[in-house]
Amino acid sequence: MRRVVLLACMLCCTGILAVTRPPGVYIQPRYDVFFKAGETVEMPCVAEGIPNPRYTWQKNGIDFNPSGNDDRLVQLTNVGTIVINRPEDKDEGIFQCFAENDYGKSATININLREAKLKEFDVEADVTFSPYLGESQTLNCVAPESIPPPEVYWVIKEQYGGLTPINFDARVTMDHESRLRITNIKAVDSQDGKAYACMAMNRIVRKTTQGAHQFIIPRGSSEVQRPVTYMWASPTDHFGLRGDEFRIKCIFAGNPTPDVHWVRPDGKPLPDYAKQSSFGQELVFSRLEFSDGGEYVCWATNALSPQRVQRTITVRVESRPYWIEKPRDVVLGIGETARFKCLADGMPKPSLNWYINTVRLGDANMDKRFKRIAFDEVMLVNVTKEDAMVIQCNVTNKYGYIWGDVYLNVLCKYLLGFIPPV
Ligand SMILES: *[C@@H]1O[C@H](CO)[C@@H](O)[C@H](O)[C@H]1NC(C)=O
Numbered sequence: 001m002r003r004v005v006l007l008a009c010m011l012c013c014t015g016i017l018a019v020t021r022p023p024g025v026y027i028q029p030r031y032d033v034f035f036k037a038g039e040t041v042e043m044p045c046v047a048e049g050i051p052n053p054r055y056t057w058q059k060n061g062i063d064f065n066p067s068g069n070d071d072r073l074v075q076l077t078n079v080g081t082i083v084i085n086r087p088e089d090k091d092e093g094i095f096q097c098f099a100e101n102d103y104g105k106s107a108t109i110n111i112n113l114r115e116a117k118l119k120e121f122d123v124e125a126d127v128t129f130s131p132y133l134g135e136s137q138t139l140n141c142v143a144p145e146s147i148p149p150p151e152v153y154w155v156i157k158e159q160y161g162g163l164t165p166i167n168f169d170a171r172v173t174m175d176h177e178s179r180l181r182i183t184n185i186k187a188v189d190s191q192d193g194k195a196y197a198c199m200a201m202n203r204i205v206r207k208t209t210q211g212a213h214q215f216i217i218p219r220g221s222s223e224v225q226r227p228v229t230y231m232w233a234s235p236t237d238h239f240g241l242r243g244d245e246f247r248i249k250c251i252f253a254g255n256p257t258p259d260v261h262w263v264r265p266d267g268k269p270l271p272d273y274a275k276q277s278s279f280g281q282e283l284v285f286s287r288l289e290f291s292d293g294g295e296y297v298c299w300a301t302n303a304l305s306p307q308r309v310q311r312t313i314t315v316r317v318e319s320r321p322y323w324i325e326k327p328r329d330v331v332l333g334i335g336e337t338a339r340f341k342c343l344a345d346g347m348p349k350p351s352l353n354w355y356i357n358t359v360r361l362g363d364a365n366m367d368k369r370f371k372r373i374a375f376d377e378v379m380l381v382n383v384t385k386e387d388a389m390v391i392q393c394n395v396t397n398k399y400g401y402i403w404g405d406v407y408l409n410v411l412c413k414y415l416l417g418f419i420p421p422v
């Protein structure tokens with residue numbers, strides 16, 4: 001008897017028996033997906049929803065049918081995930097996956113699918129340098145084009161094709177533009193006549209390529225002593241993005257090898273997550289914070305330069321948009337008021353757009369019912385069962401965007417008690 005009453009209540013309240021839920025994408029790729037030509041690449045897109053959502057895609061803003069007439073592309077069953085076998089450069093583009101059921105439409109971020117590649121170095125003649133022992137020497141390296149950017153390192157070319165990586169120390173190091181910097185030449189730098197070469201490596205295509213041979217034939221029979229002189233440093237006005245790893249470096253020439261130190265002229269201590277590396281020449285912030293902005297001084301001395309030789313670097317910190325509070329799904333009873341927050345910040349200050357079921361709010365007919373109660377908060381009063389929807393916000397500045405995608409589900413109050421909060 002009680003069961004019949006319960007059933008009747010649910011029927012009158014919801015119109016249908018089953019619980020329904022708008023879709024929400026919960027597996028999606030990062031902003032950039034790289035592929036190696038010919039090697040299978042996958043763009044995952046998986047959503048939850050009741051009933052199960054249908055999936056569609058757009059490529060460069062145009063509807064795109066993955067299971068069209070190209071048998072290299074497969075969309076996996078029951079999900080949106082696309083697998084591309086033997087991808088080619090024509091597969092590159094901006095992709096977006098949508099998951100839709102009768103209660104709303106959820107969307108992924110825009111995925112930038114790109115072919116990874118590494119070009120060869122420009123052909124250049126071998127070079128030979130003849131510095132005096134004790135002087136400094138720079139070996140140039142113009143790394144070839146690479147997507148994503150290459151890792152660059154320096155090697156000594158052994159006989160029979162072997163390569164020995166150069167061990168860096170306080171005397172021999174690399175600047176942030178891939179050049180090899182020797183702060184004072186020693187006889188060992190001749191490397192017994194073997195060549196120096198810079199190498200560029202792209203991990204995605206799993207390929208390396210080599211620059212021109214460079215030789216060092218030191219002159220003189222004893223080392224000249226040299227005072228400290230500036231050789232290379234990070235830009236004096238240097239900016240980084242909050243949350244990223246960030247490095248500043250100073251290289252000073254001199255013999256004996258200068259000792260490099262860092263201080264903040266305002267007297268603030270260096271934060272714990274800032275480590276000195278490269279024998280003091282470099283300051284590495286594992287995750288840059290706004291509070292790291294300001295002036296940094298690197299200074300060096302050696303036996304001939306007891307007075308500090310120094311350089312000031314001003315660090316500015318900007319930021320991609322980031323969440324102050326991530327938007328959350330909202331489940332309500334009929335007649336209640338829904339509030340959606342999209343609390344984010346960034347530097348420069350980001351702008352924000354709202355969408356309903358992927359249609360920009362302002363274009364959608366539902367406008368009238370929405371109240372924008374703050375820049376970053378919208379409200380919908382007296383919700384009905386028909387108001388189930390997916391609501392999106394896009395917070396963007398010149399460094400990128402973040403995408404909120406949450407749903408509003410409206411249930412009869414009786415059922416509400418049975419649905420665990422998401
Ligand atoms: C968010 O806005 C930015 C800037 O207009 C745009 O580049 C990006 O594609 C948008 N993201 C989505 C998922 O629509």
Ligand SMILES: *[C@@H]1O[C@H](CO)[C@@H](O)[C@H](O)[C@H]1NC(C)=O
Nearest residue numbers: 334335336381382383384385
């Ligand atoms: C809420 O919506 C219902 C149905 O649309 C309507 O009958 C009722 O008057 C509304 N209540 C308020 C306070 O607007």
